[in-house]
Amino acid sequence: xxxxIYVSGYIVAGMGxxxxxxxxxxxxxxxxxxxxxxxxxxxxALFFSKIILMPQARTSPNMxxxxxxxxxxxxxxxxFSAGAYTTMPVVLSALVGxxxxxxxxxxxxxxxxxxxxxxxxxxxxxxxxxxxxGKTIKCSELTAKPALxxxxxxxxxxxAWRRSRRxxxxxxxxRDAASKFIWSARSRRPIASPFPEKWMRPCAS
Numbered sequence: 305x306x307x308x309i310y311v312s313g314y315i316v317a318g319m320g321x322x323x324x325x326x327x328x329x330x331x332x333x334x335x336x337x338x339x340x341x342x343x344x345x346x347x348x349a350l351f352f353s354k355i356i357l358m359p360q361a362r363t364s365p366n367m368x369x370x371x372x373x374x375x376x377x378x379x380x381x382x383x384f385s386a387g388a389y390t391t392m393p394v395v396l397s398a399l400v401g402x403x404x405x406x407x408x409x410x411x412x413x414x415x416x417x418x419x420x421x422x423x424x425x426x427x428x429x430x431x432x433x434x435x436x437x438g439k440t441i442k443c444s445e446l447t448a449k450p451a452l453x454x455x456x457x458x459x460x461x462x463x464a465w466r467r468s469r470r471x472x473x474x475x476x477x478x479r480d481a482a483s484k485f486i487w488s489a490r491s492r493r494p495i496a497s498p499f500p501e502k503w504m505r506p507c508a509s
Contacts, residue, residue, distance in 0.1 A: 318404065371405050
């Protein structure tokens with residue numbers, strides 16, 4: 305719940321800050337503290353616009369470029385504000401470009417591994433069943449040889465769906481390099497998910 309509220313506010317602040325900076329630059333000229341705000345908030349606005357409008361999802365773990373834009377933009381705002389820390393451009397650049405981006409990258413996007421006594425490294429995989437094209441497939445049927453399993457819980461989200469499609473080139477190279485992997489004859493992208501099969505079929509095609 306907290307993360308949902310945060311990311312919504314971060315996106316709105318980034319978009320709003322970027323557009324506001326552009327308007328102020330038109331009024332005051334580009335050599336103003338709002339130039340830094342446009343850079344700091346523009347990184348956030350550009351990133352999320354790209355995710356929403358283009359079939360591409362984030363795959364970079366740390367996104368140093370976004371933090372660099374936040375720091376650089378804040379520095380520019382400080383320069384044109386004569387070092388005044390409390391001006392609106394400086395505050396907006398620092399809050400969105402630095403604090404907001406750092407929180408998004410290193411807090412919002414990080415998920416700690418839940419403790420699980422059953423699924424541990426080196427342990428025998430417990431028996432379970434999956435559904436594919438109306439047929440029940442047991443785990444034991446797919447473990448005769450080493451197998452690559454992809455468990456994708458958040459496949460219903462557009463960004464997660466796009467991320468699953470970006471796995472395809474890697475999967476192809478893994479298959480060529482390791483013939484011992486087991487692959488479904490009916491699916492180029494084997495995915496196990498708690499979502500209904502009718503939702504998952506387009507993602508695995």
